[in-house]
Amino acid sequence: MKNKNSLLKKITGSREASLVIVLVVLLVVISIMSPSFLSPTNIGQIFRNNALTLLMALGMLCVMLTSGIDISITSTLAFTGMTIGLLQKYDVIHNTLLLFVIGTLIGLICGTINGLIIAKGKVAPIICTMGFMYVWRGMAYVISNNNWASGADVAGFSDFGKDGSVGPYIILTVAYIVFFIVMKWTKFGRSIYAVGSNAEAARISGINVDRTIISAYSIMGMLAGLAGVLSVSIYASAQPNMQYGKEMDVIAACVIGGVSMSGGRGSVVGTFLGAVIIAVIAKALPLVGIDAIAQNLVKGAIILFVVVLNVITQRTMDKQALMRREM
């Protein structure tokens, strides 16, 4: 009995564990409704189709840990993607690796500008990134000049993200492993958590707060740029309105994953699970036969349910910690 109790405590006491349970329940329900859901091809498609959300969620984790937010990411993505598409359309560059480097650099620059204004100019993150949300999206429209880059323009380059290619999976795996290590075991990782929990304390203990914040936004921008290149490769199409409004999916992935909006709290594993839950929902809704017009409704309901569950878990965790301390 006691054993069972402690197992229950363990489950309700760890956010990641409760997310795993939510994910398993989701998968079981979906598999019953659509038996082929867990086939290897389908699982591959889940990760490939949502590679952009999965990738950008890592950057959003960094930003949210510093108690910030970045809503300009899909605009950065569109600007980068459009640039990459046009570079190929007008036959300037066709080297896949070079295109990835250029895209990532553009994203890095966009993100660093965000970070500089937020850290040095003390502008509220949501305001600053809202401005850039319009600026980069507008830039994407301006440079596109009413043209799209499509299948034939990006032929060759799109092989990297093609269905069946391992490219997107490699990028995702490497990104998650690197972030897991950095956030857990490096000084930089710890300073991000420190800045988010208590900026003043972090400053006093010798952490360069401004630099940490700038780095967080730079990383976010870099990943958004990388996601822009990847998007062009996966969908073989660059349009200025690409991924419009999808920054909310990225934020939702983090929130579901237990990343706190007020900073200092969240993990790479949680973010991964949150993003996978979002990905599974996106993939499953058309498969299980929910009417197209009701799909957003169901998606929102599931997100709310998981977040509420999260809050309850968090509270239980805090209570348990408090109880331990009192004992």
Next chain:
Amino acid sequence: MKKKLFSALLCATMVVGLLAGCGGGSSSSQGGDASAAGGDSSAHTYAIVTKSAGNPYNEREAAGFKEVIEASGGNCVVQNPESATADAQISVIQSLISQGVDSIAIAANDSNALASVCQEALDAGIKVLTLDSDVNTAVRASFCNQAGVQEVGQALIDAVYDICGGEGQYAILSATSQATNQNAWIDAMKSVQESDEKYSKLELVEVAYGDDEPQKSTDQTQALLTNYPELKCICAPTTVGIAAAAKVLQDQKSSVKLTGLGLPSEMKEYIGADDAHSCPYMFLWNPIDLGKLAAYASIALVDGTITGAVGDTFEAGDMENSPYTLSAVAGDESASEIILGPPFKFDPDNIEEWAAVY
């Protein structure tokens, strides 16, 4: 002190800029008034409002419109709202009304939401017509229809029939569930299918909505393939959807084939008769011609050649089907429309040539 001086200078610059802007604006509107009073037909101002900026289809439409207007000596105003919503179009149309243009041709993003602003334009004496996608018929003179709804439905169902080999399952991948055009075409496909015994062995298994987003269209296409292993053909009557579906099918080397409505330049990669290509053939019309037709109709409305009544006729320069006659809209005999022509088929033989055009 330096800072103060700097901000004072900045303010001064802005004020001067504003004044200059106003000055420019008023002088140009004066010019417009003067010419209107003189009754010089060549100096009329014709506006076109497309669905949104940053879309090659809309851009070609506006280009065709502009070409005809400028060749006739009129002034052309092209407005691309920043997003494909009715709200964005309403503010654009309101600014055109206050500019006092002579006609506005609108590719409507919403048939009902634009009704009141169109009425405002009519009240201000502006000729209102639509192209590509219609508004409520009471608030516009006529509608330049890219292809008759019935003809599009017929062409699409015949393509499905042909690709499926006369029998089997097919699915439709549409844009949004509220898209006026797509819904009309899908309804037409269904009614053609019901009306003729020939199509009785075809089964429409699902209408999926990709919301004209590559990612969602990809998800939806893959879901169709998973849910219906017997599927033979997907019909996507929307340019974003068809390109996304084409890529999914081609990447997976699926035996499922695709047809629908797509931009040749977007679809070049996927059109071919062999198994390596996912789309044997598809349809569309020429957006440049649609823009031109709207321009000729605008000119005819402004100079009084047509009023928008059914049976009116006007010349449209060197266009293929000129002169055009206004026909009655199906289901609403008092409202008129101008049909550009039958949908145009793009197959492996002509795709290269058209991909270079649009």
